Amino acid sequence: MxxxxxxxxxxxxxxxxxxxxxxxxxxxxxxxxxxxxxxxxxxxxxxxxxxxxxxxxxxxxxxxxxxxxxxxxxxxxxxxxxxxxxxxxxxxxxxxxxxxxxxxxxxxxxxxxxxxxxxxxxxxxxxxxxxxxxxxxxxxxxxxxxxxxxxxxxxxSFFKETPLDLQHKLYMKLAKDYAPFKSRTEPLLPHIEMSAFTERIVRSGSVMHIKERPALLISSTSWTEDEDFSILLKALEDYEQYINAGAKLPPLVCVITGKGPLKEHYNRLIANINFKHVQICTPWLEAEDYPLLLGSADLGVCLHKSSSGLDLPMKVVDMFGCCLPVCAVHFLCLHELVKHEENGLIFKDFSELEEQMKMLFLEFPTGAGKLQMLRRNLQASKQLRWDESxxxxxxxxxxxx
Structure with missing residues (x-):
């Protein structure tokens, strides 16, 4: 029952x-x-x-x-x-x-x-x-x-990497309601279907990433007092300044999922920030879409600070199931889940987070950087699943x- x-x-x-x-x-x-x-x-x-x-x-x-x-x-x-x-x-x-x-x-x-x-x-x-x-x-x-x-x-078991064709299908679905998922340009040919991240040739059904696509960053939350999203917002502001100063970093689409008492407070803060290279949306996803989005993302960010210092964020567990590298804010027993420099990075404040984001996305989307190294470590770890545990x-x- x-x-x-x-x-x-x-x-x-x-x-x-x-x-x-x-x-x-x-x-x-x-x-x-x-x-x-x-x-x-x-x-x-x-x-x-x-x-x-x-x-x-x-x-x-x-x-x-x-x-x-x-x-x-x-x-x-x-x-x-x-x-x-x-x-x-x-x-x-x-x-x-x-x-x-x-x-x-x-x-x-x-x-x-x-x-x-x-x-x-x-x-x-x-x-x-x-x-x-x-x-x-x-x-x-x-x-x-x-x-x-x-x-x-x-x-x-349904938290896993999302195949590219399913990624495209999800992006097109979300693009109906959320502008960051919509294509920035019109397709050159009528038989091409485009999202912000992917394009699909309708006749053949083949899907590929678009060139110079934005990076997809995701964070999930219950919008409560034990998660300070001002840390992420400040890090995103500094990331924007790096791009304005000429740094070769990709534009970001930042998706913050969930619902809770502080959501409207942070939505007001987001609305007052003038971003050019960063787009933020705060959707409430269907249960089947959430693991698909995690499996499509490039980086996860966790701002959960345990009220007791003794629990672990389930959102990071799900991200790891999708082989998604994570930047997580430090607290007492986080080391029981996040192994710094092995399956993710641990930060203490917004300045450390923005430095980590800058470092991880510096060679995006090539497979030569730290971001892909963390993903490969997760792929090789053969994590235990819930039913096995x-x-x-x-x-x-x-x-x-």
């Missing part, structure tokens, strides 16, 4: 899987009246009741597996359902919810302290726990007396219980 919010569309591999039943949950639109603390308590209470009723309607499960965060109120509700139905509760720790809340409210806020107590309590009451880093495993054991097994995020790490837990 798979629970998801209405308004989101799962990947078709989930929708079409006969072994998965989907139980949709309505997203609550609460009235914006009264003190915020009252609004929050009311929202959590209604969510808990809704989730509880939904879970009691489904067939009795042997296990309930949930990801935290979000854990409030889902962990407590799942524990009660497990108690009533004699099921076993498994928590997959991707981060701590209370550390994310502290970005907005501060560490000492009563809601944050309650959330911290709540996560620790139900973590101890669960039957099994998985976590995404060894650093988090150690922290759970020392500070919460929770024994967890490290289960590194791995990319699903599940069989190695999770199935033994089920088998022994």
């Amino acid at each position: 798979f629970l998801f919010l209405l308004g989101t569309k799962p990947h078709r591999d989930i929708v079409c899987n006969d072994n998965i039943q989907i139980a949709p949950i309505s997203e609550l639109k609460m009235l914006q009246v009264g003190p915020k603390i009252f609004q929050y308590i009311a929202k959590v209470t209604v969510q808990a009741m809704q989730l509880f009723c939904t879970m009691l309607k489904i067939d009795k499960p042997a296990y309930i597996l949930l990801q935290n965060p979000p854990g409030l109120p889902s962990i407590g509700v799942a524990w009660v359902v497990c108690l009533l139905q004699r099921s076993k509760l498994i928590i997959d720790w991707h981060n701590y919810g209370y550390t994310i809340m502290s970005l907005t409210h501060g560490e000492s806020h009563p809601i944050v302290q309650i959330a911290k107590w709540y996560e620790k309590l139900f973590g101890r009451l669960s039957d099994y726990n998985f976590c995404v880093t060894n650093a988090m495993k150690e922290d759970l054991q020392i500070n919460s007396n929770i024994k967890a097994i490290t289960l590194y995020d791995k990319p699903a 599940w069989e190695q790490t999770v199935l033994p837990v089920f088998s022994s219980s």
Whole structure:
């Protein structure tokens, strides 16, 4: 059984899987009246009741597996359902919810302290726990007396390099709504179909990159406080200045995917920047298009700064699945995923990021530079996929219980 919010569309591999039943949950639109603390308590209470009723309607499960965060109120509700139905509760720790809340409210806020107590309590009451880093495993054991097994995020099988013909098809689809994907010039012949990056001979169906094409940079985000996109915007401004000064760098198309509370704030900042050689768009992609775009891109940028310092960005895992080199902002345990100068580069501020972008795109699009070296390293790494990781790490837990 798979629970998801209405308004989101799962990947078709989930929708079409006969072994998965989907139980949709309505997203609550609460009235914006009264003190915020009252609004929050009311929202959590209604969510808990809704989730509880939904879970009691489904067939009795042997296990309930949930990801935290979000854990409030889902962990407590799942524990009660497990108690009533004699099921076993498994928590997959991707981060701590209370550390994310502290970005907005501060560490000492009563809601944050309650959330911290709540996560620790139900973590101890669960039957099994998985976590995404060894650093988090150690922290759970020392500070919460929770024994967890490290289960590194791995990319699903559909995260892979995108063939050129599918790249062209995707670009033409996106060009209908987003100007950066449209061709800058008209085709010389009527039987040629062009995007900003590719051209297709209609009669033969053959596709090739256009000469002097722009580089495609992608970053994905939930537009929250733990990702500072001003770093990327400042780096792009400096990149533009390098080109204006005569540097032989390609123009950039920068795609920032995702949705979240700070999206409109950054869209306003982007609209006020006068770029000539850099184009930015912020689409919300269909589930099937996102891996295709990652597999088509030239460079990924990750601005995720863990609120706890103990989780790893899933977006980088997916990028690596597509053999896409990544520049990622530094935090405590990032080294468990990004190996500097091996599968990507780690930066600390916008000046380091713009220097890395300049260096990586200096010989673009030839295969002789650092960018292609990083891609070749990823191609040669034969990364473990999600289903393989599940069989190695999770199935033994089920088998022994």
